[in-house]
Each structure stands twice: as C-alpha cells, then as structure tokens.
Amino acid sequence: MTETPPRVLTIAGSDSGGGAGIQADLRTLFACGVHGTTAITAVTVQNSLGVSGVSVIPPDVVAAQIETVVEDIGVQAAKTGMLATAEVIAAVAKACDKVHIGRDGDIPFVVDPVAASMHGNPLLRDDAMDALRGELFPRATLVTPNLDEVRLLTGITVRSRDEARDAARALHALGPQWTLVKGGHLYDDPECVDLLYDGETFLELPAARIDTRHTHGGGDTMASSISSALARGLDVPAAVRFGKAFVTRSVAHSYPLGSGVGPVSPxxxxPPIEPER
Structure with missing residues (x-):
C-alpha cells in the first residue's frame, strides 16, 4: 500500500454537465494529487447552455456529510462552492465550527462565493448573500470572488486595478484572513490580474489573457487547486500562486462541449493513455 494522500473536502453543488461544481472540483483535486471528499449542497439540472433546475439538499444532510467525512477520514483543507440558501450556509458554518474548519480552527477554509452566473446574474437571494457575508466570510482563510460576485457582495463595480484594491479592502473588512479579487472579468485589461490582500499588503498575480469562450468551471478549478496546495502545507501566497498557474493552464486547455460554453480542463x-504493446 502507498501512503494516504492529503484530503480536501469540497462543499458544493453538482453540475450534471460535468463542467463546474463538484465535478470540476473532484477532477482538479485528482489532478493535483489529493483525495477529494464531498458534501453535496444542491443538484442542478444543467448542460453547456445553462441551468434549468435546482434541487437543494436539506441543510441537516449537508452538515452531516461534513461532520461524517472529517470525523473519520480527516481533511487538510476545505472549500465551498454553490451553497444555494441561507439555511444551507448556516448549517455549513455550524458544521465547520464543530470539526475545526476555518481560520480559528486547524483546517484551512477557502470560500469561493458562488453568487453570480457566468452572465453576471445573481444566483442567491438577499438573505443568502447576507449569510455569506456574516456567517462564512469571518470563518474563511481565503475568499475568491470574481468581479460579478465582488459587485454583489460589496456594491463595488470594478473597472480598473485601482478599484480592485478598493474591493479587496471592502471584502477584507467582512472578516476573511485573505481576499483574492479575480480579474478575469476585467476585459479591458490586456492581462488577467488577480489581487491578493491580507489587510496590509497587496500582491498582484498577472497572467496572459487567453482568447477562449470556454471558461466554465474556472473559479471552481482555481479554488480547488489552491485548496490542494494548502492541504500539502503551502502558505496562502504560495498556494494562490500555484492555483493561478494551474487555472491559467487549464483555461489554455479548455475545450468545446455541447452547444454552449465548454469547461476549462485540468x-x-x-499523461495520455498509451496502448499496450
């Protein structure tokens, strides 16, 4: 037998099209060499053209998944994705406290606040947005919103790198240890610059902007790769650098799927499968 690899728990919704959500998380975790465990928060009915239905998992079932996994298997990092409702968010916060996930516990906690669709439309009701701010952000080691989510969370519309700094300050004031403002949706910028902030110091992480429409699951992939690095013992800046490089390569290797937007690919x-000779 080989040594048990690091474990990462993803608390997120299922994407029936396999491009984002739990499916994107698990394949990213696998590609990063960690064992992925799950707490499913919702089952979506979707394909490459969009979401046509959502069934939310009862909050007590979500909490039970978290507690059962951590108490037996253990995890070295945890992340969130789509959390669907205020009730689910409250259950996640309580369960994470119970098993020491979060900035005041032993387990790093990456909160990817999935609050907007790929078209920028809100995915959460106002009470769920309030729960994200009040329940999860103060527990987070790192939050990783895109610019549409920044706007919904803070009211700040980011149009420049300077405004991204204002947004990072506003997000940090909500309680996370670190904030990462992702610049992928700042389309007028020739580079894709993400901004990491710890309340004192800003770190800009630039990368080439890749010309592709197939970016489904990019946020999930980045948060999962960062979580993998944290589970392996990297500190937050090093883990974010790894995640930035990982998702940039994944976007470069994105592929078409169905009739709509295809996924980024870890x-x-x-290695490719080679036929036996």
Missing part, C-alpha cells in the same frame, strides 16, 4: 496534468 487534464493537461495527466
């Missing part, structure tokens, strides 16, 4: 990390 499969570049894996």
């Amino acid at each position: 499969l570049w990390r894996l």
Whole structure:
C-alpha cells in the first residue's frame, strides 16, 4: 500500500454537465494529487447552455456529510462552492465550527462565493448573500470572488486595478484572513490580474489573457487547486500562486462541449493513455 494522500473536502453543488461544481472540483483535486471528499449542497439540472433546475439538499444532510467525512477520514483543507440558501450556509458554518474548519480552527477554509452566473446574474437571494457575508466570510482563510460576485457582495463595480484594491479592502473588512479579487472579468485589461490582500499588503498575480469562450468551471478549478496546495502545507501566497498557474493552464486547455460554453480542463496534468504493446 502507498501512503494516504492529503484530503480536501469540497462543499458544493453538482453540475450534471460535468463542467463546474463538484465535478470540476473532484477532477482538479485528482489532478493535483489529493483525495477529494464531498458534501453535496444542491443538484442542478444543467448542460453547456445553462441551468434549468435546482434541487437543494436539506441543510441537516449537508452538515452531516461534513461532520461524517472529517470525523473519520480527516481533511487538510476545505472549500465551498454553490451553497444555494441561507439555511444551507448556516448549517455549513455550524458544521465547520464543530470539526475545526476555518481560520480559528486547524483546517484551512477557502470560500469561493458562488453568487453570480457566468452572465453576471445573481444566483442567491438577499438573505443568502447576507449569510455569506456574516456567517462564512469571518470563518474563511481565503475568499475568491470574481468581479460579478465582488459587485454583489460589496456594491463595488470594478473597472480598473485601482478599484480592485478598493474591493479587496471592502471584502477584507467582512472578516476573511485573505481576499483574492479575480480579474478575469476585467476585459479591458490586456492581462488577467488577480489581487491578493491580507489587510496590509497587496500582491498582484498577472497572467496572459487567453482568447477562449470556454471558461466554465474556472473559479471552481482555481479554488480547488489552491485548496490542494494548502492541504500539502503551502502558505496562502504560495498556494494562490500555484492555483493561478494551474487555472491559467487549464483555461489554455479548455475545450468545446455541447452547444454552449465548454469547461476549462485540468487534464493537461495527466499523461495520455498509451496502448499496450
């Protein structure tokens, strides 16, 4: 037998099209060499053209998944994705406290506040947005919103790198240890610059902007790769650098799927299957 790899828990919704959500998380975790465990928060009915239905998992079932996994298998990092409702968010916060996930516990906690669709439309009701701010952000080691989510969370519309700094300050005031303002939706910027902030110091992480429409699951992939690095013992800046490089390669290897928007692909990390001779 080989040594048990680091474990990462993803608390998120299922994407029936396989491009985002739990499915994107698990394939990213696998590609990063960690064992992925799950707490499913919702089941979506979706394909490459969009979401046509959502069934929310009862909050007590979500909490039970978290507690059962951590108490037996253990995790070295945890992350969130789509949390659907205020009731689910409250249950996640309580369960994470119970098993020491979060900035005041032993387990790093990456909160990817999935609050907007790929078109920028809100995915959460106002009470769920309030729960994100009040319940999860103060527990987070790192939050990773895109610019649409920044606007919904803070009211700040980011149009420049300077405004991204204002947004990072506003997000940090909500309680996370670190904030990462992702610049992928700042389309007028020739680079894709993400901004990491710890309340004192800003760190800009630039990368080439890749010309592709197939970016489904990019946020999930980045948060999962960062969580993988944290589970392996990297500190937050090093883990974010790894995640930035990982998602940039994944966007570069994105592929068409169905008739709509295809997914980013972490499969570049894996060797192709060669026929036996």
